Amino acid sequence: MQTESSTFEPLVCIKRIDETADSATFEFKKLDDGLFEYKAGQFLTFEVDVAGELEYRAYSLSSTPSQPESVAVTIKRVLGGKVSNYLLDHLQAGIALPAMAPAGVFTLQDNPTTSELLLMSAGSGITPCMSMARWLLDTKQAVNIHFIYSARSEDDVIMANSLIALNEQYDNFRLTRILEQTNNTDDMQGILDAPLFEKLIPDNRGRTIFTCGPAPYMQAVELLAEQSGFDMDLFHKESFVALDNSKELVASGVSYQAVAPQYGKSFKVAENQSLLDALEAAGVPVIGACRSGVCGACKCKVTGEIETTSQATLTAEQIAQGYVLSCSSKAYSDLVVEL
Numbered sequence: 001m002q003t004e005s006s007t008f009e010p011l012v013c014i015k016r017i018d019e020t021a022d023s024a025t026f027e028f029k030k031l032d033d034g035l036f037e038y039k040a041g042q043f044l045t046f047e048v049d050v051a052g053e054l055e056y057r058a059y060s061l062s063s064t065p066s067q068p069e070s071v072a073v074t075i076k077r078v079l080g081g082k083v084s085n086y087l088l089d090h091l092q093a094g095i096a097l098p099a100m101a102p103a104g105v106f107t108l109q110d111n112p113t114t115s116e117l118l119l120m121s122a123g124s125g126i127t128p129c130m131s132m133a134r135w136l137l138d139t140k141q142a143v144n145i146h147f148i149y150s151a152r153s154e155d156d157v158i159m160a161n162s163l164i165a166l167n168e169q170y171d172n173f174r175l176t177r178i179l180e181q182t183n184n185t186d187d188m189q190g191i192l193d194a195p196l197f198e199k200l201i202p203d204n205r206g207r208t209i210f211t212c213g214p215a216p217y218m219q220a221v222e223l224l225a226e227q228s229g230f231d232m233d234l235f236h237k238e239s240f241v242a243l244d245n246s247k248e249l250v251a252s253g254v255s256y257q258a259v260a261p262q263y264g265k266s267f268k269v270a271e272n273q274s275l276l277d278a279l280e281a282a283g284v285p286v287i288g289a290c291r292s293g294v295c296g297a298c299k300c301k302v303t304g305e306i307e308t309t310s311q312a313t314l315t316a317e318q319i320a321q322g323y324v325l326s327c328s329s330k331a332y333s334d335l336v337v338e339l
């Protein structure tokens, strides 16, 4: 049975742009040429067949919703990563991939914002920030954008030409590239530390930060913002991986009984097992994409007692109705689960 949250639509890749040695942008359109509806900062979850195994991964849109005929995602190779390597090695114009509808709440509309925006990113974390900048500029919003991007060297700057073009075209867009190695005097050399943060952001007046990047970068930006007295209600972050992987599972021997009546499944959920793992082991067609409480793909409705570590992407209404993210939930009683 398909639920609204697990509906996939084939999107056909119409263009590939190699950005750096280890990243590329892929543009997609709908098979029927229909228009896309999304908010800048949202992501798509793709279903990818890698050697006969279906894998699900989220990729933030780097395109602007104001040009809805197509969408683009920008993918960076992760060392040893199954899907990023597969897509960068195989995905070309003409190939179709099933994708879920755009989702996510790392958006300008879902968070308190001001007109002084700091879009701070590193590595592949540039994607949602780029989408926001493109949308704000394309729709002529009354904002000032300071786009701060960190990378190892000039060769590692993703969407380098687009960033330079925005910087040249718009008075209300300012680009700062922080590169570990650079001879270009327009760039800042080094890594984002307290003195550099203070130089770039001399005061906190009315500024909003949206930040995305590798876990250590995000932790550094958050710490620097806190230490500088930034109003953390105006600090918004998107993680591509779980920031806290420190919780180790300890086998307790306790388990609960669960049923998924839609699929005629009855199964056990161990006390320290994620509900997602238990659903998958029972053959319930739940989708685990990020597996870290970030993307929302594994959402399901639960009756019973659950302890959950993430409710990201769930609305207050969904939480009230009993929806949880199964990857971030553990059972504390017998459960009834619906997808």
Ligand SMILES: Cc1cc2nc3c(=O)[nH]c(=O)nc-3n(C[C@H](O)[C@H](O)[C@H](O)COP(=O)(O)OP(=O)(O)OC[C@H]3O[C@@H](n4cnc5c(N)ncnc54)[C@H](O)[C@@H]3O)c2cc1C
Binding pocket: 043, 057, 058, 059, 060, 061, 073, 074, 075, 076, 077, 078, 079, 080, 081, 082, 083, 084, 085, 104, 124, 127, 128, 214, 239, 240, 241, 290, 294, 295
């Ligand atoms: C909401 C959301 C948006 C995302 N947007 C983008 C995007 O715009 N562009 C993009 O390139 N990726 C993005 N990602 C990450 C993407 O979904 C995959 O996780 C990534 O491509 C790695 O998948 P993989 O199958 O290659 O690696 P896997 O086989 O899943 O993992 C291999 C190893 O790499 C580690 N790992 C997984 N992901 C990362 C990562 N991002 N950085 C470092 N180590 C990692 C894993 O912990 C594991 O040890 C996003 C993730 C989320 C949740």
Ligand code: FES
Binding pocket: 287, 288, 289, 290, 291, 292, 293, 294, 295, 296, 297, 298, 299, 325, 326, 327, 328
């Ligand atoms: S799989 Fe992404 S939130 Fe659970």
